Each structure stands twice: as structure tokens, then as C-alpha cells.
Amino acid sequence: MSSITYGGQSYQCKEHETVLDCLTAHDVTIPSSCHAGLCQTCLMQAVKGAVPANAQAGLKPTLAAQNYFLACACHPEDDMEVMLPQSGIEKLTATVTAIDALNTEIVSVQLRPETSLTYKAGQFINLYKDSTTVRSYSLASVPEIDEHLLLHVRRLPNGQVSHWIHQALKIGDSVEISDATGDCFYTATDLDQSLLLIGTGSGLAPLYGIIRDALAQGHRGTIKLYHGSKAVESLYLSKELESLSGQHGNFVYQPCVSGSTVPRGFASGRAHDVAIKENPDLSGWRIFLCGHPEMVSSGKKLAFFAGASMRDIYSDPFLIMDKNPATVC
Known part of the structure; x- marks a missing residue:
């Protein structure tokens, strides 16, 4: 059983637990979303202890070299001291420019980032409700066609972020988002491929x-x-x-x-x-x-x-x- 030290407190991490599981079980709030190593919301940094290689899958080499890791994918092999990143995932401010109903469950949300955002249609961004509540949404917009970012948000039962978007978010509001990531997008490598x-x-x-x-x-x-x-x-x-x-x-x-x-x-x-x-x-x-x-x-x-x-x-x-x-x- 490994020990996880965070914020000056140490916690015993059970054999089957990830770092995120361990901290959450002890009522420590860590930003997280997918719990599958995809969205990178639970990015943390190891101060002491070895980081398992699979906990760094998908990270930029520059982040991996600084001992950043994904808490939801990290099954510690030794004692670790960890902290939330001081940098790594850059947050951008965006303004809500439109909210339109697509059906009774899904709304279209348009966002205008204050600074330029490089992305490809089909990638996803993280949208922050607050500092610890964040969810990932795919981009329906095409940078060469659409002026603003375009998200489709389905309201889900008990969904903190989706209910906030459907019920409270208004045109003109400012929100925080992340850079775009993900590899589900089109590349013009073969124009004749089906x-x-x-x-x-x-x-x-x-x-x-x-x-x-x-x-x-x-x-x-x-x-x-x-x-x-x-x-x-x-x-x-x-x-x-x-x-x-x-x-x-x-x-x-x-x-x-x-x-x-x-x-x-x-x-x-x-x-x-x-x-x-x-x-x-x-x-x-x-x-x-x-x-x-x-x-x-x-x-x-x-x-x-x-x-x-x-x-x-x-x-x-x-x-x-x-x-x-x-x-x-």
C-alpha cells in the first residue's frame, strides 16, 4: 500500500486505487472530468516519487519531463508527494455569444475566445463551471468556416455543468476554457478515401x-x-x-x-x-x-x-x- 502526500497530509492508497481515487475518497477535491485519461483535467505534478509511465500517456513530452501525470490513470508503485500544477493547462477566457435549442435535450453554445485558439473540427475543449467543476465538450465548429467556437451540450440527469449551461448560462457571460485537444478530426491525406x-x-x-x-x-x-x-x-x-x-x-x-x-x-x-x-x-x-x-x-x-x-x-x-x-x- 502506497502513501500519497498532498497539501501536507498523507493518505494511504489502496492497491486498486488511482491517485485520484485515493484523494477523492479522503474528501480532497481535485479537478476531474472523464476519469479515463482522455481530457487531462486531473493533471497533477509529482514532487517526490516515481511516476508510472502509463500515467503520462498522451501528455506533451515537456510536461512528462517535469513529472506531470494524470491522477485518474496513476496507480502508484511507491510513495508519492503530489501537487496541483502551477502551470501546464492554460485557461482561456471566452464570451458566450449565442445559446440556441437544437431539441428538447441539447443546446448549441457559441463561444468567442478573447485570444486566438488553434484547433481542428472534432477536437474537444474543457469548459470550467468553477475551479474544480469542469467537463469536456467536442467542437462542432470549423475554424475556416465558423467565426466562433460551437458546442452541443446535452442536459443530463444530475449533470452539474450541463444543468448550469442549460439553466444559468447567458449570452454575454465570460467562461474559462482550455486549449483544444484530441485526435478525432479530419486530415486531407487521401481525398478519395471513403x-x-x-x-x-x-x-x-x-x-x-x-x-x-x-x-x-x-x-x-x-x-x-x-x-x-x-x-x-x-x-x-x-x-x-x-x-x-x-x-x-x-x-x-x-x-x-x-x-x-x-x-x-x-x-x-x-x-x-x-x-x-x-x-x-x-x-x-x-x-x-x-x-x-x-x-x-x-x-x-x-x-x-x-x-x-x-x-x-x-x-x-x-x-x-x-x-x-x-x-x-
Whole structure:
């Protein structure tokens, strides 16, 4: 059993616990969001003790060299003394310029950063409600097309940040955000490659950005989008996507409904099942999966077994921490 020292206090870390688990169990508040080593919100720095290599996966080499690590991914092998970073993740101030309802559950939030933010459509940023309450949201905006950052925020039960955004955030408010990160975005490496994009719920956000980015860069290959939900009312941006399909002959939009009532023009079934059924041979395709973690996991396997290379499968699972309602987005 290792000892974790933070703020002058030492805590015993159980064998199965991460540094974040240990500190949280002792009522120490550490900024965190995904609990999966993706968003880097729980970045900490080791003052003493060795940092396991897997706790630094995905960090910039300059941060790893300074003993920064992700608390949610760190299973300590020895005693450690840790602290919150004095620097590392730079916060930017942004102004809310628009909030619009996309359906009864999801709003579109536009943000104007005070300083320039370099990003690619489909990456994500962290949005801070306060110093310790933060969540990650994917970017639906395209820097060459959209003037402001664009997020799609679904209101979730017990979601501290999503409820704040839906109920309290106003146009003109200032918020803090992080730089953009993530590798789920389009690159113009092969303009003739076929693209398959599968999303559920607000997982459409990064896909909407990726599609518009690909088309703006002159992508010539087939682009197919399957967006799914249990009920047709939960789908959104249908008119915009149908219009985009009408303007670009290589773009196909297929809405999917897995519930009992399926209107004409909608595919019946889960989006990833429909997508694989209609495209059984994905050899040479590039795949993007965004939304519910179970869909993303299942979709990866189905795409791989259908012939897609793992290096051509990009994903953005929208993680929901059901075991702790306080951490739900």
C-alpha cells in the first residue's frame, strides 16, 4: 500500500486505487472530468516519487519531463508527494455569444475566445463551471468556416455543468476554457478515401464539424453519416444535414431510430448496426465513431471485423460517470 502526500497530509492508497481515487475518497477535491485519461483535467505534478509511465500517456513530452501525470490513470508503485500544477493547462477566457435549442435535450453554445485558439473540427475543449467543476465538450465548429467556437451540450440527469449551461448560462457571460485537444478530426491525406461517420445523441457535434471540414477541403470520396437515437425527437440538425447532402453528391445522411416508431426516411435500428449492415465491406475506409461509450466500443469491433484498419478508426466516447452522479456532465 502506497502513501500519497498532498497539501501536507498523507493518505494511504489502496492497491486498486488511482491517485485520484485515493484523494477523492479522503474528501480532497481535485479537478476531474472523464476519469479515463482522455481530457487531462486531473493533471497533477509529482514532487517526490516515481511516476508510472502509463500515467503520462498522451501528455506533451515537456510536461512528462517535469513529472506531470494524470491522477485518474496513476496507480502508484511507491510513495508519492503530489501537487496541483502551477502551470501546464492554460485557461482561456471566452464570451458566450449565442445559446440556441437544437431539441428538447441539447443546446448549441457559441463561444468567442478573447485570444486566438488553434484547433481542428472534432477536437474537444474543457469548459470550467468553477475551479474544480469542469467537463469536456467536442467542437462542432470549423475554424475556416465558423467565426466562433460551437458546442452541443446535452442536459443530463444530475449533470452539474450541463444543468448550469442549460439553466444559468447567458449570452454575454465570460467562461474559462482550455486549449483544444484530441485526435478525432479530419486530415486531407487521401481525398478519395471513403469516410463513415457514426454518432449517437450529441455525438453529432464533432461529426458535424468533421463533415463540413472534409467537404471544405475538397474531399472527393464518399462520406456517409449515420446519426442515431431511440426517438426521432432526439435527432437534430436534420434539415441542415439534408441540405448539405443536396449540395454535395458525395455526402449521404441517414438518420436512424432504434425505438418502435420509425417514420419514413429513417432507418430502423441502432446507428452502428445499420451502418455496418449497409456497408459490410469497410476495407480502406476511414471511420469516425462519436457518442455513447457502448456504441463506440461495439462500433469499433464491427468496423474492424468489416475490414477497416484500426489505424483508420477514430473515436470520441462521451463518457458518463454513472457510479457518481456528481461527475455526470
